[in-house]
Amino acid sequence: MSSMMRAIRKSKSEQGLTVEEIPVPSIKPDEVLVEVEAAGICGTDLHIWKWDAWSSQRIKPPLTLGHEFSGTIVEVGSLVEHGCVGDFVSAESHITCGMCYQCRTGQAHLCPRTKILGVDLDGAFAEYVAVPEKVIWQNDRERISAEVAAIQEPFGNAVFATLNQDITGKSVAILGCGPIGLFSVGIAKASGASHVFATDINNQRLNLATTMGATAVFNPTDEGDIVERLTTANQGQRIDVVLEMSGSPIAINTAFRAARHGGTVVLFGIPADPVEIDIAENMIFKNLHVTALNGRRIFETWFKTRWLLANKVVDVTPLITKTITFDEINDAMELLSRGEACKLVLKPDLREPRAPSIVPTRRVNDHETDHTAVRHG
16 A cells, blocks of 8 residues: 555645645554545635635644544554544544643633644545544444534534523524534524524525525525514514624624523624624623633534434535535635535545554444433523
């Protein structure tokens, strides 16, 4: 077998990505080597492709992109106990220290020493990726496809944001129908929300929101105040729970205006610049519950995510616009940049399978789906 592989790289400090031949990663004693079967393209990858202000400060080329993936373990390190050659896995891309206050109090997703695959470390837009054993996640190949398994991370973000509060029997508005917002539509619908409203300025995304189960969809650029239109659709009442998923300053202010007195606003979208809010009128006097969230709980959210996807409680396949090959990556980024795709999945074209190496003698069986891991609402 060749010791080289193809990978999608940010090789220079400029817009664009390149497909290169690089060495197959050598694993450390506590790592596994995964043959990548599918990898999801994320908004973070789009930022790196554009080489915007954030990425130019954070990324240090050369770097292999990609942090959402699924694949098969083909090699394990000598200290690995919880993974076997042949296991179908994904991984939590945030590699945390395990020793800080946040990690030791059940808040590892807030670890200040986090290293991220495809951002700080070489990622999964490659034929093979090396990851620490502690972040691998066992998938059930009979219950979940490689494509869906690859996008569990962003789906988990939506699970975290949507199920952070009780939504059963309540009206929910989701402002911003990017992939995470659209995932949230499906989760809210499946979790027993009385009404699920979705807003976006992209009508193609609104069509997808309808497919995911939205009660009604709204384009804020259409005639009429968006808050009044939401109120009318909600039988004359303001919204119980508003999820702001876009980061748009206008949408953030809409979220506070649209929420009922005593309602809940979840801020999940990330604004590019500071946002001005009328705190007195739209927050304090309304006695709002306001939560700002990021990421997902490691690994609590993953168990909920697996249950929802493996049992087809939420079907995310309508949101996968297409699968692409390595050589299509720059065209795919252009498509995402124009808002003409929702979720794209990269499928490496492996030229030669890698021979298995080193099977551990002990492991924890994590294949069984946990049917009690989530309570709707």
